[in-house]
Amino acid sequence: MxxxxxxxxxxxxxxxxxxxxxxxxxxxxxxxxxxxxxxxxxxxxxxxxxxxxxxxxxxxxxxxxxxxxxxxxxxxxxxxxxxxxxxxxxxxxxxxxxxxxxxxxxxxxxxxxxxxxxxxxxxxxxxxxxxxxxxxxxxxxxxxKRGDLVRMMVLGDAPGLDPDALLRQRIELIPHADAQTLHVRVKEVQPDIVLVTDAEYRRTEALVRVLKKNIEADPVREVVLAQCRPDDALSMNALASGFDAVLPAGTPGLLAPQLVNRANKIRVNKDLIGKDRATGLLNKVGLQRKAQELIRQAAREERPLAFGVLDIDKFKTINDTWGHHFGDIVIKRLSLALGAQLAEGDLLSRFGGEEFVLVFWNCTLEQGWGRLDAMRQAFGAIPFEVKPGEVRHFSFSGGMAAYPACRSENELFLRADAMLYEAKQGGRNRICPAPAPQRVAGTQAAADAL
Structure with a gap:
C-alpha cells in the first residue's frame, strides 16, 4: 500500500x-x-x-x-x-x-x-x-497520553485549588455555590469529578444520594469529599452514603495532587471504555456521551450541528478478496483520512466494523454535506496496493442529518442512517441528501475498486 x-x-x-x-x-x-x-x-x-x-x-x-x-x-x-x-x-x-x-x-x-x-x-x-x-x-x-480534559465541579471552598495550575494538568475547575441546585448543574455539565467540602456535606447530607440515584448518572464519575477537618464519623457516614472517596484537605498543597491522580485514572478509564482500540477513535459508548454533551452545548449557544454516518462500500468483498488484515488497513486509512479534516469541536467515531460517525460543530446540513463529500473524495484518492504492482481505490457512502431539526443523538443517528441507506441504494460512493440546488450523484465511482 x-x-x-x-x-x-x-x-x-x-x-x-x-x-x-x-x-x-x-x-x-x-x-x-x-x-x-x-x-x-x-x-x-x-x-x-x-x-x-x-x-x-x-x-x-x-x-x-x-x-x-x-x-x-x-x-x-x-x-x-x-x-x-x-x-x-x-x-x-x-x-x-x-x-x-x-x-x-x-x-x-x-x-x-x-x-x-x-x-x-x-x-x-x-x-x-x-x-x-x-x-x-x-x-x-x-x-x-495527556488525554481529554477532565471537568471537576466543586461545591464549597476547597483549599489550595489553583484553576490555572489544574488546567495545565488538563483539569477544568467549575465552581458551584448552591447545594440545592448541584444535581441540576451536574446534569447540565456532566463533570467527571464532583468535589464536595465537608462543610457543605454537613449542611446537606443527602447530596451524594441525590446525585447517584439519577438514572442518567455517569458510572465513571467520581463524587469525592474534601475533608478539611479530621472527623472519622463524618468520613464513615460519607462513604456509606455513596461518596467514592474521602480526601484529606487540611494540609496546604495536599488536595490538588490527590485530585490530579484521580483525574489521570478517570482519563485512562474513559479512554479504555470509550475509545476503539484499533483506531483510537471514539467507539459507540464514547460517541454517545460526547454527542449528548455537544447537543447540550449547541442548545445553550444556539449553534447548528451536522451529523454524518458513513460506511465503506462493499467492505465484505474487500475482506473476502484480500483478507481481514487488509480490511483492517483500509479501516485504519479511512480513520486517518477523516481525522485529518476535523475541525475544533468536531467528533469522529468508529461506530462499529466499517461504519463511522462524524458530528460537525457549528455546521449546517449543507456545510456538513460539503465537508463529508470532501472527505469522500480524499479517501477515494488513496491508492491501496492490494498486491505487488496492483493498486485499487475504495469508496464510502454517507448519510447526513442536522440539529436542531433532529433534537436528540438517537434521532440524529436514525435520520442519518436512513440517508446512508438511500445513498447505498442510489449507487454508492455518494452523500445523501445532496444539497437541493445540486442533487448531484457521487463523483467518479470507484470503478477500479472492485
Whole structure:
C-alpha cells in the first residue's frame, strides 16, 4: 500500500533474543497492527540505544531481560556477557522502559527495586501470550497520553485549588455555590469529578444520594469529599452514603495532587471504555456521551450541528478478496483520512466494523454535506496496493442529518442512517441528501475498486 501518511501512529522498540523475535514476530505484529501500533525489533544493544536516543515521539521501549544472556559487552572484554548494570547504564536516561522477565527474575524483590529505580515504566513476567502483551502495551500508550480534559465541579471552598495550575494538568475547575441546585448543574455539565467540602456535606447530607440515584448518572464519575477537618464519623457516614472517596484537605498543597491522580485514572478509564482500540477513535459508548454533551452545548449557544454516518462500500468483498488484515488497513486509512479534516469541536467515531460517525460543530446540513463529500473524495484518492504492482481505490457512502431539526443523538443517528441507506441504494460512493440546488450523484465511482 502506498501513501505518504504513516500507517501506525505509535511504535514499540523491542530489544529481545533472536529466538523470541523469530518465533513471535508475525503474530506480535498482527496483534499490534490491530491496536494501531507497529513493533520494531532489535537484537543488538547498540542499535537499540541509538534508536531510543533519536526517538522523541512518545513511543514505548521494551527490553527482554533474557536477551542479556545472548549479548556481549562491548565496553571492555568483548567476550564478557552483558550485565544488567551495564544495560541500565547505557540506556538513555530521559526515557522510560518496559521490562520482560522470567518468573524466577520476577520473584527477586531486589531486582524489581533496581528496575523501578532505573526509569522503569512497567515490568511483566514471561511467558506472556502475544495478545496479552500487546493489550498491556496498548494500555500503556493510553496512560502516557495527556488525554481529554477532565471537568471537576466543586461545591464549597476547597483549599489550595489553583484553576490555572489544574488546567495545565488538563483539569477544568467549575465552581458551584448552591447545594440545592448541584444535581441540576451536574446534569447540565456532566463533570467527571464532583468535589464536595465537608462543610457543605454537613449542611446537606443527602447530596451524594441525590446525585447517584439519577438514572442518567455517569458510572465513571467520581463524587469525592474534601475533608478539611479530621472527623472519622463524618468520613464513615460519607462513604456509606455513596461518596467514592474521602480526601484529606487540611494540609496546604495536599488536595490538588490527590485530585490530579484521580483525574489521570478517570482519563485512562474513559479512554479504555470509550475509545476503539484499533483506531483510537471514539467507539459507540464514547460517541454517545460526547454527542449528548455537544447537543447540550449547541442548545445553550444556539449553534447548528451536522451529523454524518458513513460506511465503506462493499467492505465484505474487500475482506473476502484480500483478507481481514487488509480490511483492517483500509479501516485504519479511512480513520486517518477523516481525522485529518476535523475541525475544533468536531467528533469522529468508529461506530462499529466499517461504519463511522462524524458530528460537525457549528455546521449546517449543507456545510456538513460539503465537508463529508470532501472527505469522500480524499479517501477515494488513496491508492491501496492490494498486491505487488496492483493498486485499487475504495469508496464510502454517507448519510447526513442536522440539529436542531433532529433534537436528540438517537434521532440524529436514525435520520442519518436512513440517508446512508438511500445513498447505498442510489449507487454508492455518494452523500445523501445532496444539497437541493445540486442533487448531484457521487463523483467518479470507484470503478477500479472492485
Amino acid at each position: 502506498t501513501s505518504g501518511t504513516p500507517l501506525y501512529r505509535n511504535h514499540v522498540l523491542l530489544l529481545s533474543q533472536s529466538f523470541f523475535i523469530k518465533d513471535n514476530r508475525a503474530e506480535l505484529l498482527l496483534h499490534a497492527h490491530k491496536y494501531d501500533f507497529d513493533i520494531l525489533f532489535f537484537d543488538e544493544l547498540s542499535r537499540f540505544v541509538e534508536a531510543v536516543a533519536r526517538d522523541d515521539e512518545g513511543n514505548l521501549y521494551v527490553i527482554d531481560l533474557d536477551a542479556l544472556h545472548n549479548m556481549q559487552s562491548d565496553m571492555q572484554d568483548s567476550r564478557k556477557t552483558l550485565m544488567l548494570g551495564e544495560l541500565l547504564q547505557r540506556l538513555p536516561g530521559d526515557h522510560s522502559y518496559v521490562y520482560l522477565q522470567s518468573a524466577r527474575q520476577g520473584g527477586r524483590f531486589l531486582l524489581q527495586q533496581r528496575l523501578v529505580d532505573s526509569n522503569c515504566l512497567a515490568y511483566a513476567e514471561k511467558p506472556i501470550a502475544n495478545d496479552v502483551l500487546v493489550d498491556k502495551l496498548f494500555n500503556l500508550f493510553v496512560q502516557q
